[in-house]
Amino acid sequence: MLKPHFEVNSLGHLVVGGADAVELAEEFGTPLYVMDEIRIRENYRKFRRAFTRRREEIHICYALKANSNSAVVKILQEEGAGADVSSENELRLSLEMGIPGNSMVFNGNFKSTEELELAIKNDVVINVDNLQELKVIDSLAEKLKTRARIGFRVNPDVRTPTHPYIATGLRESKFGFDMSSGQALAAYRAAEGMENVEVIGVHAHIGSQILDPSPFEEEAEKLMRFVGTLKEELGITLKFIDFGGGVGIPYRPGERELDIEEVAERMISKVEQIEEDKKLEKHALFFEPGRYIVGDAGVLLARVGYVKERPGMPVWISVDAGMNALLRPALYGAYHHIELANKMNHTNDTLTNIAGPLCESGDFLGKERMLPRAERGDLAVIFDVGAYGLAMSNQHTAKPRPAMVLVRNGKSEIIRERETFEDLTRLDRIPTWLR
Ligand SMILES: Cc1ncc(COP(=O)(O)O)c(C=O)c1O
Numbered sequence: 001m002l003k004p005h006f007e008v009n010s011l012g013h014l015v016v017g018g019a020d021a022v023e024l025a026e027e028f029g030t031p032l033y034v035m036d037e038i039r040i041r042e043n044y045r046k047f048r049r050a051f052t053r054r055r056e057e058i059h060i061c062y063a064l065k066a067n068s069n070s071a072v073v074k075i076l077q078e079e080g081a082g083a084d085v086s087s088e089n090e091l092r093l094s095l096e097m098g099i100p101g102n103s104m105v106f107n108g109n110f111k112s113t114e115e116l117e118l119a120i121k122n123d124v125v126i127n128v129d130n131l132q133e134l135k136v137i138d139s140l141a142e143k144l145k146t147r148a149r150i151g152f153r154v155n156p157d158v159r160t161p162t163h164p165y166i167a168t169g170l171r172e173s174k175f176g177f178d179m180s181s182g183q184a185l186a187a188y189r190a191a192e193g194m195e196n197v198e199v200i201g202v203h204a205h206i207g208s209q210i211l212d213p214s215p216f217e218e219e220a221e222k223l224m225r226f227v228g229t230l231k232e233e234l235g236i237t238l239k240f241i242d243f244g245g246g247v248g249i250p251y252r253p254g255e256r257e258l259d260i261e262e263v264a265e266r267m268i269s270k271v272e273q274i275e276e277d278k279k280l281e282k283h284a285l286f287f288e289p290g291r292y293i294v295g296d297a298g299v300l301l302a303r304v305g306y307v308k309e310r311p312g313m314p315v316w317i318s319v320d321a322g323m324n325a326l327l328r329p330a331l332y333g334a335y336h337h338i339e340l341a342n343k344m345n346h347t348n349d350t351l352t353n354i355a356g357p358l359c360e361s362g363d364f365l366g367k368e369r370m371l372p373r374a375e376r377g378d379l380a381v382i383f384d385v386g387a388y389g390l391a392m393s394n395q396h397t398a399k400p401r402p403a404m405v406l407v408r409n410g411k412s413e414i415i416r417e418r419e420t421f422e423d424l425t426r427l428d429r430i431p432t433w434l435r
Pocket of ligand 1: 063065066084106107168205207208209244245246247286289290291292387
């Protein structure tokens with residue numbers, strides 16, 4: 001069953017954002033990422049509404065790492081989103097798209113001196129990951145004759161049912177200050193003596209692709225108890241609590257959607273209950289969704305080149321997009337639903353493996369899928385690739401990265417050009433002794 005923002009037209013072709021996928025592939029070539037503008041807006045509004053209905057001061061900072069295409073960021077800027085940035089370039093891009101620095105949070109366990117300086121100059125909130133970074137920020141702010149606005153990334157040790165590579169809130173993870181051993185509290189104490197930082201918040205991000213509301217409620221409870229302890233033990237009052245991102249999306253047909261209303265209800269109830277119990281002021285609440293906003297708004301179109309039949313085994317079809325264009329299946333064993341976009345009304349009667357074009361056995365997009373019998377020239381569509389798709393693509397085997405188009409009510413326009421041979425070699429140099 002397709003998600004509700006897709007249609008199938010009378011030709012049996014997939015329709016994305018009002019545009020026929022087969023025509024898009026003909027016009028723009030393959031492999032091609034297609035982003036649906038209306039779906040991005042819908043997802044953002046649904047997320048935002050769930051929280052703003054229940055609480056006054058909510059800040060949604062779109063996590064650019066999911067998809068930092070300029071047009072995508074522009075759409076979210078128009079919607080009023082702030083930005084969660086993790087690099088200088090994400091920060092600069094957000095500024096260029098019109099998101100003010102004071103609506104951004106800067107996260108990550110390695111922020112270079114130059115990156116921190118840029119963040120301080122633009123009044124971006126920095127979520128500090130370790131004590132050395134805190135000292136660097138303090139001295140940079142002194143040099144810039146300003147005060148840096150900071151929070152601390154803490155590690156609440158919340159178990160999340162997701163892939164270990166994207167579970168980030170466990171004690172053993174590389175991120176943030178450990179709460180249970182007292183290191184997190186010690187970080188706030190260390191900042192007390194510093195004149196050039198203003199400590200205004202606390203941040204956690206427990207992981208990505210979480211489809212169960214309970215870990216988010218546990219996160220809210222642990223962070224709020226910590227905020228209470230900060231007040232009781234150090235007399236520190238914060239302005240914001242940043243719960244990070246992590247809300248998952250269904251990738252498999254029939255997989256249950258995480259009800260964002262339930263997540264909001266359980267988190268906000270917990271926050272308000274503890275604010276009341278501990279007599280805390282009301283905090284601004286920050287969220288950093290990435291995947292939830294753009295994940296299902298993107299598809300990847302890939303041309304079927306060859307079909308290999310083997311007796312008693314699934315058919316192999318080779319398409320022109322592999323782990324270079326979409327890394328998630330190879331990296332995490334991630335599942336992405338696949339269909340043939342030009343044969344949406346055909347019967348799925350053939351057990352099929354979908355291979356990418358690269359010289360690695362791990363280079364496949366899906367295995368043992370029921371698809372219509374594929375032929376050379378068919379168009380495969382890989383769903384739910386709007387987040388961590390093009391963003392994690394690479395140039396393995398000197399394959400140019402795919403193009404991306406934006407569709408809206410049947411209109412389509414390029415938002416990312418396909419790379420060319422010149423792009424691939426532009427930065428290479430031949431040393432003098434080889435000339
Ligand atoms: C600090 C931080 N915030 C937000 C996100 C976005 O997560 P998601 O796309 O799962 O919402 C991530 C993802 O890794 C992250 O590390």
